[in-house]
Amino acid sequence: MSLDVEYAFDEFFRDETFVDDFTYRNSPAAIRRFPFPFDRDDYMYSVNMEPHVPGRKGSVFEKTFDVDEHYVSEMRDRARILAKDPLRCQSLPHMTLAGWDLLELIMESKAREYPQWFSLTKNGDRWRWINRPLGIDHSFTFLDETTLPCGPMEYITRQTQGDFTLQDEREGTLWVDAGMVTTQADWSLDFDIGMNFHEWHAPVPLAHEKGIFDRALKFLLKLQHGAPVRRFNWTMTVNPLLDTAPETYPEWGYMRTTLNQENMGHMMHLRVELQALFRLPRSNAIAFSIRAYLGKFEELVTVPKWGRRLHRVVRDIHPDLAAYKGFLRNRDAMAEWLSSYDDGAPTSPGWWPED
Amino acid sequence: MSGGPKLNVRVAEVVKVNDLITRFRFVARDGGLLPAFSGGAHTVVEMDDNGTRRLNPYSLMSDPEDRTGYEISVRRDDAGRGGSLYMHRHVRPGMDMVLSHPVNLFPLDNRARKHLFIAGGIGITPFLAMTRQLARFGGRFELHYATRNPALCAYGDSLKAAHGDRVHLYFDEQGDTLPLADLLSRQPLGTHLYCCGPKGMLNWVRSAAATAGWATHAVHFEEFTAPATGAPFAVTLERSGKTLTVGSTQSLLEAMEAAGVDAPYLCRGGACGQCETDVVRCDGRIDHRDHWLTPEDMATNTKIMPCVSRFEGRTLVIDR
Ligand code: HEM
Numbered sequence: 001m002s003l004d005v006e007y008a009f010d011e012f013f014r015d016e017t018f019v020d021d022f023t024y025r026n027s028p029a030a031i032r033r034f035p036f037p038f039d040r041d042d043y044m045y046s047v048n049m050e051p052h053v054p055g056r057k058g059s060v061f062e063k064t065f066d067v068d069e070h071y072v073s074e075m076r077d078r079a080r081i082l083a084k085d086p087l088r089c090q091s092l093p094h095m096t097l098a099g100w101d102l103l104e105l106i107m108e109s110k111a112r113e114y115p116q117w118f119s120l121t122k123n124g125d126r127w128r129w130i131n132r133p134l135g136i137d138h139s140f141t142f143l144d145e146t147t148l149p150c151g152p153m154e155y156i157t158r159q160t161q162g163d164f165t166l167q168d169e170r171e172g173t174l175w176v177d178a179g180m181v182t183t184q185a186d187w188s189l190d191f192d193i194g195m196n197f198h199e200w201h202a203p204v205p206l207a208h209e210k211g212i213f214d215r216a217l218k219f220l221l222k223l224q225h226g227a228p229v230r231r232f233n234w235t236m237t238v239n240p241l242l243d244t245a246p247e248t249y250p251e252w253g254y255m256r257t258t259l260n261q262e263n264m265g266h267m268m269h270l271r272v273e274l275q276a277l278f279r280l281p282r283s284n285a286i287a288f289s290i291r292a293y294l295g296k297f298e299e300l301v302t303v304p305k306w307g308r309r310l311h312r313v314v315r316d317i318h319p320d321l322a323a324y325k326g327f328l329r330n331r332d333a334m335a336e337w338l339s340s341y342d343d344g345a346p347t348s349p350g351w352w353p354e355d
Numbered sequence: 356m357s358g359g360p361k362l363n364v365r366v367a368e369v370v371k372v373n374d375l376i377t378r379f380r381f382v383a384r385d386g387g388l389l390p391a392f393s394g395g396a397h398t399v400v401e402m403d404d405n406g407t408r409r410l411n412p413y414s415l416m417s418d419p420e421d422r423t424g425y426e427i428s429v430r431r432d433d434a435g436r437g438g439s440l441y442m443h444r445h446v447r448p449g450m451d452m453v454l455s456h457p458v459n460l461f462p463l464d465n466r467a468r469k470h471l472f473i474a475g476g477i478g479i480t481p482f483l484a485m486t487r488q489l490a491r492f493g494g495r496f497e498l499h500y501a502t503r504n505p506a507l508c509a510y511g512d513s514l515k516a517a518h519g520d521r522v523h524l525y526f527d528e529q530g531d532t533l534p535l536a537d538l539l540s541r542q543p544l545g546t547h548l549y550c551c552g553p554k555g556m557l558n559w560v561r562s563a564a565a566t567a568g569w570a571t572h573a574v575h576f577e578e579f580t581a582p583a584t585g586a587p588f589a590v591t592l593e594r595s596g597k598t599l600t601v602g603s604t605q606s607l608l609e610a611m612e613a614a615g616v617d618a619p620y621l622c623r624g625g626a627c628g629q630c631e632t633d634v635v636r637c638d639g640r641i642d643h644r645d646h647w648l649t650p651e652d653m654a655t656n657t658k659i660m661p662c663v664s665r666f667e668g669r670t671l672v673i674d675r
């Protein structure tokens with residue numbers, strides 16, 4: 001595959017790394033708009049889904065696919081990972097049409113919502129796509145694979161932050177039959193591909209017994225075109241690693257043993273996934289986007305409400321959840337570090353920093 | 356809103372296809388493009404029939420890639436509840452109407468090596484869109500289409516013209532019968548079977564496929580039924596604190612909507628499950644007409660699908 005890109009870093013798009021020297025960080029503006037996922041002082045799994053409609057101006061909910069200051073660096077990191085491990089992107093043969101649906105959805109959304117960076121012009125099936133931050137200006141024929149350097153899903157997700165999976169709907173369930181997965185919290189597309197909704201969720205503790213997956217699936221099977229939904233998931237990641245894949249565990253797993261009270265603030269990251277689900281028009285498939293945001297503990301506690309709440313959530317979380325999310329061994333040390341940002345004052349409901 | 360997002364359209368064309376069937380074409384009111392859809396999808400058409408709000412599902416039959424308009428074909432049902440008569444008698448070019456976004460409860464299995472389509476009468480409509488979609492992407496299919504006589508064989512000629520000997524027509528009055536058992540016995544491995552037509556045909560194909568040993572995941576039926584008429588009945592909506600009478604040409608869902616209760620729905624044909632409602636008390640018999648509830652749910656009268664099902668008896672209280 002040859003997708004010619006020219007990374008255009010500027011005052012907005014940061015030039016930073018997610019490996020080795022880990023220069024990733026959030027600007028003060030990015031901290032204020034961080035999607036803090038806790039709307040109360042405790043956490044348990046639930047069927048937390050809401051319509052994916054434009055949210056507050058400036059927030060990560062404002063646009064269909066949020067583009068932020070990390071965009072260009074994240075796309076460079078994805079290209080790096082794919083060069084090492086092409087199996088991070090797979091599409092079973094019957095999913096090509098869903099890939100075109102996804103390409104159309106992303107191109108139309110980005111061109112409409114970010115005209116300063118993206119443009120799409122159509123002349124019948126002849127489309128011209130311009131992506132200025134990545135230096136791409138490309139004309140192709142919609143629905144004709146031979147006019148793209150790679151498959152349509154790969155083409156567009158090499159230009160879009162977050163992981164994507166495409167689910168085919170058959171026999172009353174969803175099948176993960178395609179995906180681009182380089183920013184995952186310890187799961188593997190290569191392992192899960194071809195599985196159905198209950199199979200790929202099998203490792204999750206407590207949620208099956210609570211009937212969460214049965215209800216979530218029932219809801220998703222009725223997902224309508226034009227009415228996308230979103231939800232949050234979260235975990236903890238040591239160092240700003242977007243790619244915490246089982247395949248590369250030896251490269252990052254040990255980092256969990258290097259934490260102490262001195263390095264906790266800049267090494268420990270709350271990893272929030274903003275997940276959105278879209279019914280696709282031509283294929284009737286469902287696209288799932290998993291957009292990971294990383295926030296250092298020391299960045300998050302600059303918002304007093306978040307410091308207090310994060311402390312309480314980490315301190316009180318069910319040990320099975322902490323174990324599944326991979327931070328049980330560090331949980332007490334994390335709570336200890338966070339406790340100095342919790343004066344016991346009440347917190348207001350909702351996740352916004354100010355109210 | 357319970358029915359999901361809407362499309363504001365204008366009627367662009369009304370064409371009489373034969374004695375029973377009329378075709379309607381809708382375009383976006385703002386002159387823009389409508390969403391592409393997948394073969395087998397339907398849209399729910401909203402009608403204001405002299406103060407009675409009707410919402411009827413119809414399969415989309417136009418080319419799924421043609422975003423300049425949607426087409427449906429409506430068969431006139433003189434004994435029905437009035438939706439098809441309204442479409443035939445009152446809908447004219449230039450009228451503004453509202454459609455739901457396309458919903459697909461009868462999708463193609465894109466993994467199939469071959470698609471075998473069996474249509475009866477007006478059941479041809481989803482296959483018009485499916486064959487266009489497959490022709491565009493090079494998918495392999497065969498269509499067998501039965502009608503009473505050539506005059507009622509809507510779109511038979513255009514299907515023949517477009518797809519040649521992949522299309523087979525049968526006319527009951529001429530004594531041609533669809534050689535179902537033979538067809539089912541000589542399909543290549545990986546073939547999927549799809550059937551849309553009158554209830555008798557669905558049952559025939561269902562049992563023939565079972566007899567021939569077809570796996571259930573490879574056999575697909577377009578199941579939505581138009582809500583049928585029936586005797587009026589009373590129902591109490593516990594959460595809304597209302598008691599209503601459901602008229603004989605009205606569904607329970609329509610009666611709730613007419614009373615200002617915002618009840619969920621998607622297909623309005625007993626297939627999608629969206630309208631499922633718990634029954635709080637039932638002294639009588641629920642006439643379950645959906646394809647959603649399990650036989651146990653039906654037997655115990657603990658759930659009802661208000662878009663199609665009715666009630667006979669003394670008291671029905673539901674959780675809405
Ligand atoms: C159809 C799109 C979806 C895909 C592809 C997907 C995929 C996944 C995967 C791969 C995992 C990790 C499992 C592992 O440990 O190997 C996961 C975890 C999980 N999923 Fe989903 N999921 C989807 C939708 C949903 C929905 C709609 C819900 C709503 C309740 C949900 C709830 C969860 C929960 C609670 C976890 C555990 C997360 C954690 O604690 O870190 N998923 N999902």
Ligand code: FES
Nearest residue numbers: 623627628630662
């Ligand atoms: S609305 Fe679909 S089953 Fe009732």
